Amino acid sequence: MKKLFYCVISLLLASATAWAEDPFGGFQQYADRPSLKPFARDLGAVLGAATFHNGASLGFSGFDVGIRGGFRFNSEAGNRPLRDKGTKGFGLPWVQAEIGLPFGLDGYIRGVSFQGTTIAGGGMRYGINKKTESPWLPQVLVAWSAHSVAHQQFSASQTGLNLVASLNFKKFSPYLGAGADRTRLVVRSSPVRDPALLGEAVSVVVPRATVGLSLRPKAYVYLHFAATYTNRVGVDSGIGIRF
Numbered sequence: 117m118k119k120l121f122y123c124v125i126s127l128l129l130a131s132a133t134a135w136a137e138d139p140f141g142g143f144q145q146y147a148d149r150p151s152l153k154p155f156a157r158d159l160g161a162v163l164g165a166a167t168f169h170n171g172a173s174l175g176f177s178g179f180d181v182g183i184r185g186g187f188r189f190n191s192e193a194g195n196r197p198l199r200d201k202g203t204k205g206f207g208l209p210w211v212q213a214e215i216g217l218p219f220g221l222d223g224y225i226r227g228v229s230f231q232g233t234t235i236a237g238g239g240m241r242y243g244i245n246k247k248t249e250s251p252w253l254p255q256v257l258v259a260w261s262a263h264s265v266a267h268q269q270f271s272a273s274q275t276g277l278n279l280v281a282s283l284n285f286k287k288f289s290p291y292l293g294a295g296a297d298r299t300r301l302v303v304r305s306s307p308v309r310d311p312a313l314l315g316e317a318v319s320v321v322v323p324r325a326t327v328g329l330s331l332r333p334k335a336y337v338y339l340h341f342a343a344t345y346t347n348r349v350g351v352d353s354g355i356g357i358r359f
Contacts, residue, residue: 138232139206140197141201141231144308147307147310151197152303156318157195159301160274160299160322161186164261164274165184166185168326170330171291172282173221173243173257174214174222178216180356180357183209183210183212184210187353188206210237212224220243220244220257222257223238225238235266237263238262242257243257251286254282254283256280256281257279258277272302276324277295278326289329291330293324297324297346301319302315328343329341336357340355
């Protein structure tokens with residue numbers, strides 16, 4: 117338990133450290149036309165990270181608040197804004213709040229703002245089957261997410277849809293997720309390498325797979341860790357309070 121706790125905290129710190137110096141700050145200097153879609157895929161990978169950590173809905177009046185993080189170990193070979201700037205690992209930290217609604221629905225919001233970049237997001241989840249505390253009975257939900265990005269050199273929007281399943285035991289819950297992300301990128305300043313790209317827009321769709329584990333060391337405290345694959349291998353992590 118302690119090892120996983122330290123692992124989650126380390127990943128959250130890695131995501132925050134990666135964001136301390138804008139990982140996307142090389143966009144204006146290094147972006148060119150072939151790099152736009154690889155950049156959009158990498159950006160969408162971290163925007164859609166850690167949007168779920170259980171297949172069970174919160175239930176009406178339930179509440180969940182915590183810190184999330186998504187981290188990718190490297191970028192696509194064609195992602196010139198990150199590669200040429202020398203950025204290797206990159207990620208995003210989030211503050212996220214969730215609330216249980218009637219009819220098996222959950223809603224959540226999250227965001228981060230730093231170094232001239234503001235990202236806001238949120239989504240809905242729908243529990244397909246009735247929530248139960250019985251072990252070995254799978255919990256399944258559909259999770260939808262959306263994010264918007266306002267950066268000095270570009271703007272972007274992301275939507276994601278995932279099917280999530282978990283087995284909920286007393287102290288832990290393994291979970292699986294499968295879905296896809298759609299990311300749209302718009303160039304807002306004239307890149308040095310190709311000034312004609314000003315106003316250019318591209319869209320990409322990338323599948324997402326997640327395998328994770330959520331632990332509850334205390335009744336209302338949880339931490340989670342997941343291996344993910346979008347266009348690249350990455351990890352999701354988080355810690356919070358759920359009741």
